[in-house]
Amino acid sequence: MKAMLTIRPNCENCDKDLPYDSTEAMICTYECTFCQQCVETTLKNVCPNCGGGFTPRPIRPQVQLMKHPASTERIRKPVSITDHQKLLTRYENILPENR
Numbered sequence: 001m002k003a004m005l006t007i008r009p010n011c012e013n014c015d016k017d018l019p020y021d022s023t024e025a026m027i028c029t030y031e032c033t034f035c036q037q038c039v040e041t042t043l044k045n046v047c048p049n050c051g052g053g054f055t056p057r058p059i060r061p062q063v064q065l066m067k068h069p070a071s072t073e074r075i076r077k078p079v080s081i082t083d084h085q086k087l088l089t090r091y092e093n094i095l096p097e098n099r
């Protein structure tokens with residue numbers, strides 16, 4: 001089987017629902033998944049787990065979902081603002097392609 005996105009069902013930080021067809025779901029290279037609002041306001045495009053940037057999660061067509069359904073396992077790891085500030089100090093002003 002090919003490697004594929006898990007399509008996580010929620011935002012790791014605020015727990016907002018992010019169904020497979022959400023246009024607000026953002027992922028990093030490791031598929032850490034957050035809502036667009038958290039990425040823009042709290043995270044400032046710095047992934048708290050890996051330091052990378054985010055991109056909108058592609059939407060899997062419904063016919064493909066029948067073969068490869070989205071994950072139902074909710075991952076919840078609210079961001080520590082003090083810890084994230086350290087990452088921001090290091091990465092906030094560096095474009096993801098230069099980190």
Ligand SMILES: [Zn+2]
Binds near residue numbers: 016036
């Ligand atoms: Zn969120």
Ligand SMILES: [Zn+2]
Binds near residue numbers: 028030032048051
């Ligand atoms: Zn990440």
